Amino acid sequence: MKLFTPAKIGPVELRNRTIRSAAFEGMGKDNNPTPQLRDYHWSVARGGIGMTTLAYTSVNRKGISFDTQVWLRPEIIKDMREITDGIHSYGAKASIQVGHCGNMTHWRTAGGIPVGASGGFNLYSPTILRSLRKDEIVQTARDFGNSVRLARDAGFDCVEVHAGHGYLISQFLSPYTNHRRDEYGGSLDNRMRFMRMCMEEVMEAAGSDMGIVVKTNMRDGFKGGLEIDDCLTVAHELEQLGAHALVLSGGFVSKAPMYVMRGEMPIYTMTHYMKQWWLKYGVRMVGKMMIPTEPFKELYFLDDARRFRSELKLPLIYVGGVVSREGIDKVLDEEGFDFVQMGRALINQPDFVNRLRDGACRCDCDHVNYCIARMYSEDMRCHKHLNDLPDRINREIAEIKERDAKRL
Numbered sequence: 330m331k332l333f334t335p336a337k338i339g340p341v342e343l344r345n346r347t348i349r350s351a352a353f354e355g356m357g358k359d360n361n362p363t364p365q366l367r368d369y370h371w372s373v374a375r376g377g378i379g380m381t382t383l384a385y386t387s388v389n390r391k392g393i394s395f396d397t398q399v400w401l402r403p404e405i406i407k408d409m410r411e412i413t414d415g416i417h418s419y420g421a422k423a424s425i426q427v428g429h430c431g432n433m434t435h436w437r438t439a440g441g442i443p444v445g446a447s448g449g450f451n452l453y454s455p456t457i458l459r460s461l462r463k464d465e466i467v468q469t470a471r472d473f474g475n476s477v478r479l480a481r482d483a484g485f486d487c488v489e490v491h492a493g494h495g496y497l498i499s500q501f502l503s504p505y506t507n508h509r510r511d512e513y514g515g516s517l518d519n520r521m522r523f524m525r526m527c528m529e530e531v532m533e534a535a536g537s538d539m540g541i542v543v544k545t546n547m548r549d550g551f552k553g554g555l556e557i558d559d560c561l562t563v564a565h566e567l568e569q570l571g572a573h574a575l576v577l578s579g580g581f582v583s584k585a586p587m588y589v590m591r592g593e594m595p596i597y598t599m600t601h602y603m604k605q606w607w608l609k610y611g612v613r614m615v616g617k618m619m620i621p622t623e624p625f626k627e628l629y630f631l632d633d634a635r636r637f638r639s640e641l642k643l644p645l646i647y648v649g650g651v652v653s654r655e656g657i658d659k660v661l662d663e664e665g666f667d668f669v670q671m672g673r674a675l676i677n678q679p680d681f682v683n684r685l686r687d688g689a690c691r692c693d694c695d696h697v698n699y700c701i702a703r704m705y706s707e708d709m710r711c712h713k714h715l716n717d718l719p720d721r722i723n724r725e726i727a728e729i730k731e732r733d734a735k736r737l
């Protein structure tokens with residue numbers, strides 16, 4: 330069985346096959362890391378993980394969508410060093426997800442009008458935006474490369490480039506968000522140009538000592554987005570560009586948000602934590618329509634991921650509904666994946682990997698997605714760790730559990 334055997338991502342060796350997926354912690358303050366963020370990742374490292382990933386950091390100011398998101402820049406290197414030193418002291422490796430939120434940013438957080446592959450209006454942010462100029466495209470690709478240098482200075486072993494979920498690289502790839510008429514739009518080859526530029530910068534900066542992982546979509550998850558054949562072409566291109574491993578995901582925040590994580594979004598809970606009254610009431614009215622439920626099942630991405638496994642040679646990281654020892658062994662030993670990433674299992678139990686080692690069969694996450702609804706406005710927490718939730722939230726959680734039980 331592979332689970333507790335070491336393996337490499339590029340030059341970096343992990344003690345076992347588990348990685349904490351990039352799941353936004355919402356624990357930064359004014360775009361800086363905090364002791365809470367540090368303590369959470371230390372707890373996952375102490376809990377036996379092979380590598381933990383600090384989520385959703387931005388490569389530049391224009392890419393930021395929350396104050397609680399970390400903006401990777403020289404001023405924070407010392408504090409980030411403290412985080413990675415601690416992670417290493419517990420025997421785990423440290424990775425950092427770098428990206429640019431593009432059309433999911435806001436005027437205030439991005440320090441100006443939000444930018445994307447193309448201009449327009451994004452209801453899911455909600456914001457109007459303009460398309461990136463060519464000089465800005467070149468600079469943004471350089472910022473991706475620079476983020477790898479900063480990550481190295483901060484003591485990270487790996488960098489995870491976010492090329493999925495409808496964030497900037499994915500906005501260029503997808504015909505839904507890329508309507509450009511220049512060399513960055515049109516054919517898939519043109520739409521991959523920005524990703525290629527980012528990856529060239531990233532791989533050059535990575536040199537011979539950093540591992541480079543790319544999170545990529547297997548489908549955008551809605552009609553009019555990328556389907557599996559185009560995503561396979563993208564994955565082949567990433568392999569050619571020298572990525573050391575791919576995380577196979579799917580979904581698009583501004584069109585199919587629950588395709589990524591599956592299950593139901595607790596709309597009341599989400600709006601309860603929202604600060605702007607107009608957003609709160611707007612989402613309460615139309616949230617169910619904008620964020621449709623995508624039923625959860627264990628290993629929900631496995632059918633698509635299998636095709637990628639059969640066509641690609643590089644190490645592949647399976648993510649999506651990893652909840653049990655049986656499922657992990659299936660993915661690693663029977664299906665030929667090299668690593669598993671877990672998000673919610675480790676939000677619920679940061680020491681889930683040690684529990685597996687000690688014989689646990691299943692995590693205690695119930696996938697009611699309270700952590701997701703909360704993350705947009707507060708820090709990421711599991712509802713099972715909180716005993717003072719308002720009655721209305723507890724009621725919503727109970728109702729979702731009931732509906733989930735009927736769906737099974």
Ligand SMILES: Cc1cc2nc3c(=O)[nH]c(=O)nc-3n(C[C@H](O)[C@H](O)[C@H](O)COP(=O)(O)O)c2cc1C
Nearest residue numbers: 350351352353384385590649650671672673700701
């Ligand atoms: C609270 C929460 C926040 C997330 N934030 C991110 C993120 O910042 N970047 C990302 O690539 N995926 C994000 N995800 C998706 C997870 O990394 C992962 O792909 C997904 O949850 C499926 O894994 P799981 O079934 O083990 O939770 C998030 C998921 C959750 C639950």
